[in-house]
Amino acid sequence: MTGEAGTPAATVDVVPLRRRHLRQVLRIDGQQEGDRWSPGLFLAEIRRGDDDRCYRVARHRGRVVGFAGMLYAGDDGHITTVATDGAHRRRGVATALLVALATDARRRGVDALTLEVRASNQPALGLYRRFGFAPAGVRKGYYSDNGEDALVLWADAVTSDDYGRRLGSLSGSPAGSAPMTRSAS
């Protein structure tokens, strides 16, 4: 798991999304099937600041290799987007990003996280399962590009000690932090 194409999770750092990252984020977003975010949408989210948002990028050797975002609404955190550069997948990049988002939620006392995912998106479903997300409903024909259903997933008790331990084991730390993965908020 070495070389330019590999991304050892140990060398990924997670930092707040800023305007300067946008070009690289759009490049990664453009690799996805279906609906993509416009530059204006990303910019609007960045401009909203961190009060009710948490957007992060993962960098490897200074290059953005993934991004993820969450907005807070009421008592819940809604994960809006997660993506890893196609050349850097299965190296723990999205895991490091979700650990950062869930850690931010815990810091704010937010106990429940939710998201929508394409019913056929097995990689994402596998990722979310590791974070304790379980299906709670279906939005029929939610995706406009192909009419695919969305599964609505929820993770509960995010502020619990058990969940902290889960994050710890996902990030290789017994205390819920990520010693192998530098994280800035």
Ligand SMILES: CC(C)(COP(=O)(O)OP(=O)(O)OC[C@H]1O[C@@H](n2cnc3c(N)ncnc32)[C@H](O)[C@@H]1OP(=O)(O)O)[C@@H](O)C(=O)NCCC(=O)NCCS
């Ligand atoms: C889903 C996605 C974000 C995962 O990113 P990633 O950086 O490769 O994920 P990780 O390396 O952290 O994987 C964590 C776990 O998720 C699951 N997973 C990830 N990719 C998988 C795949 N292709 N097949 C099956 N399980 C997969 C596995 O359980 C994996 O752990 P493992 O590698 O130890 O088996 C990435 O595939 C992607 O960007 N897809 C396109 C965008 C997308 O679908 N985003 C989600 C929208 S809801």
